[in-house]
Amino acid sequence: MRILLIEDEKELAEALSAALGKHGIVTDHTAHLADAVELTRQNLYDAILLDRRLPDGEGLRFIPELRRTGETPIIVLTARNEPKERVEGLDLGADDYLGKPFLVEELMARLRAVLRRPPNLAELKITAGRMVIDPLHLSVTVDDAPLDLPRRELLVLAALAKRKEKTVLRATLEAAVYNYEEEIQSNALDAHISRLRRRLAEAGAEVSIHNIRGVGYLLREE
Numbered sequence: 001m002r003i004l005l006i007e008d009e010k011e012l013a014e015a016l017s018a019a020l021g022k023h024g025i026v027t028d029h030t031a032h033l034a035d036a037v038e039l040t041r042q043n044l045y046d047a048i049l050l051d052r053r054l055p056d057g058e059g060l061r062f063i064p065e066l067r068r069t070g071e072t073p074i075i076v077l078t079a080r081n082e083p084k085e086r087v088e089g090l091d092l093g094a095d096d097y098l099g100k101p102f103l104v105e106e107l108m109a110r111l112r113a114v115l116r117r118p119p120n121l122a123e124l125k126i127t128a129g130r131m132v133i134d135p136l137h138l139s140v141t142v143d144d145a146p147l148d149l150p151r152r153e154l155l156v157l158a159a160l161a162k163r164k165e166k167t168v169l170r171a172t173l174e175a176a177v178y179n180y181e182e183e184i185q186s187n188a189l190d191a192h193i194s195r196l197r198r199r200l201a202e203a204g205a206e207v208s209i210h211n212i213r214g215v216g217y218l219l220r221e222e
């Protein structure tokens, strides 16, 4: 899952990105609304976390521009947490509203809640071969037995399985694993794939990952 965090408190943003990372969420962070709008043009986010008081404006005013696909859920994270301010946020289009300070666990629960709502399909379990992947809880099972995979391999696998039998571009796979500030080694993706292949074969997952040279990878059920 990839989310956009629009937050100008640097320490909070860093702590939050790290905490979300532990839940397998890739976070793109910016402190500026103008940059955020640009990022939503370049990436498709599963959710947006939005502060209100930002250096270039009031976050709520940007909700229509940020929600470009019409479906991306937006959760407001703010110190402005009076009842009237919460009403204002929800009426201006926020899907949820969380006052600072908050627990990461509560944010995670609220994220799962907004992602459960139709037409959002992010929470749907993905099946391929003998595997079932739960993207929201970041777990894989093969014939109901848990398969323990490192976070990045699991994210690559989920991105491939979501579009099984179709070629997934390298850039799409990299975007599923790394945020836009992380430097990606040119062979990192291939290394993830080769370890994944071995682990899937060992687990008897009955899927295979094919290299489409120069384009991307494709997951096929055997």
Ligand code: CA
Residues within 6 Å of the ligand: 007, 008, 009, 051, 052, 053, 054
């Ligand atoms: Ca702020």
